[in-house]
Amino acid sequence: MNKCLLILSFIYLAEGQQEVTVHLKQDVTLVCQSSSVENISVLKWSRSDLNSDGYVYFYRNKRCFESYQHPWFHGRVMLRDAGMKGGDASLILKNATFKDAGIYECHLLVRELVESRRSYSEISHVINLTVTDAGEFGARDVLVRP
Numbered sequence: 001m002n003k004c005l006l007i008l009s010f011i012y013l014a015e016g017q018q019e020v021t022v023h024l025k026q027d028v029t030l031v032c033q034s035s036s037v038e039n040i041s042v043l044k045w046s047r048s049d050l051n052s053d054g055y056v057y058f059y060r061n062k063r064c065f066e067s068y069q070h071p072w073f074h075g076r077v078m079l080r081d082a083g084m085k086g087g088d089a090s091l092i093l094k095n096a097t098f099k100d101a102g103i104y105e106c107h108l109l110v111r112e113l114v115e116s117r118r119s120y121s122e123i124s125h126v127i128n129l130t131v132t133d134a135g136e137f138g139a140r141d142v143l144v145r146p
Contacts, residue, residue: 017103024098029090030091032045034088040109040110044105047105059079079092080092101131106127
């Protein structure tokens with residue numbers, strides 16, 4: 001039965017995964033949006049192959065922790081909206097290189113007030129980023145496929 005659960009989980013991630021393609025040396029926005037406009041307590045952007053070496057971006061309690069960040073991303077990533085207004089936790093990756101290609105995960109812990117009680121919900125988004133030479137696909141700078 002565990003094998004079935006593992007397979008179903010994999011299928012779920014593959015179906016919910018967003019595909020993004022960017023030209024080499026261009027900036028790209030990796031979209032992560034909470035349906036809730038309440039407070040985002042924790043935001044973790046990670047890449048599965050770099051987890052043990054640090055995060056792409058880590059935020060907790062209204063503060064970014066660069067010391068938790070993988071050295072490859074220092075000075076190359078920033079939130080699209082530093083205040084994360086409207087639940088926008090999207091990340092801008094600057095100057096994309098071939099080493100940036102991979103599967104990125106955005107994990108949000110959102111604090112909500114329900115009937116005067118504090119509760120938390122978790123939200124995850126998975127993005128597969130492909131970096132390509134400018135000549136590989138037409139004139140558009142960034143292609144996003146849902």
